Amino acid sequence: MLTLCVMLTSDLQKCFTLTLTDAGKGSIDVVILDPHGRKDTIRPSIAPVPGKEGTYLVEYIPHDQGLHSINIMFAGQQIPKSPYGVNVSPGETRDLIGQSL
Numbered sequence: 001m002l003t004l005c006v007m008l009t010s011d012l013q014k015c016f017t018l019t020l021t022d023a024g025k026g027s028i029d030v031v032i033l034d035p036h037g038r039k040d041t042i043r044p045s046i047a048p049v050p051g052k053e054g055t056y057l058v059e060y061i062p063h064d065q066g067l068h069s070i071n072i073m074f075a076g077q078q079i080p081k082s083p084y085g086v087n088v089s090p091g092e093t094r095d096l097i098g099q100s101l
Helices: none
Strands: 002-008 014-020 028-033 045-048 055-060 066-074 084-088
Touching: 014 066, 028 055
Parallel strands: none
Antiparallel strands: 002 014, 014 055, 028 066, 045 055, 066 084
């Protein structure tokens, strides 16, 4: 099972957690496309959450306003409902959670 929780941590930095339960062995990969479709402008960091086995924190800083595409892969396969859309705009305090593109 995979759970995705997206939250805004500041005006610049965004993060979400991935919780893998009974997912088996595999690696997590996250590719974020900016509003222009470029995939190399945002480099997310992925780290295990201490004390929460199977939970990972993904942090990133978007550089442009607009709709970003968060593509999440586990064991080389895109997870269900991925990609997720996250709209970035000045002063916005909420994200689009779990909206497939």
